[in-house]
Amino acid sequence: MYTEKAREELIEALTKAAKAAFLSLQETTKEHFYFYTFIFDEGLHPYISAWSYEALEKSILARQLSDEEKLWWKWDSADSPYAVYGYDEFFGETGELLDKRAAALSDDDLYGTEWTLRMDAMEEAMKRLDHAGLFGAGKEREQVVINVEQAPPDGDGSEYSRALRLNPPSALLSEYLETCE
Secondary structure (H helix, E strand, O other): OOOHHHHHHHHHHHHHHHHHHHHHHHHHHOOOEEEEEEEEEOOOOOEEEEEEHHHHHHHHHHHOOOHHHHHHHOOOHHHOOOOOOOHHHHOHHHHHHHHHHHHOOOHHHHHHHHHHHHHHHHHHHHHHHHHOOOOOOOOOHHHOEEEEEEEOOOOOOHHHHHHHHHOOOOHHHHHHHHHHO
């Protein structure tokens, strides 16, 4: 189950599903996205979320958020209108692969070693999508933050570390890190 071939199969499935979902989101909304995240929760199936400036503005107005609330709301992937976007459409094959992997594991292995493998594979998938230019290039890329998150947050600083590994230095990344710390 933990062979390099199985790891690569997992990364490829995650990359394919996330790419399809993010591309669909970009193409159907035509909005200006500043945050893309790949999320993994206790349901053991990953999904995407994202924020655009347009969606953020609408959300802030609808909820009449205070200035203090706006700071963290900007990065709250769970409350984005695009949370779990395209899950039914793009993550079916990935879900089957993950279920097949899970069926062969004990709960200890599933929520231990396998959990870590899945998080690492999701990070690698985001790296590959980034290197392919999905989130922009050059100055355009500096205007976007990407990450892999765990829900609920792990509290051990791993999301902070992943954000540093996945993003070029930028003012937007600094804002994200400061807000989410």
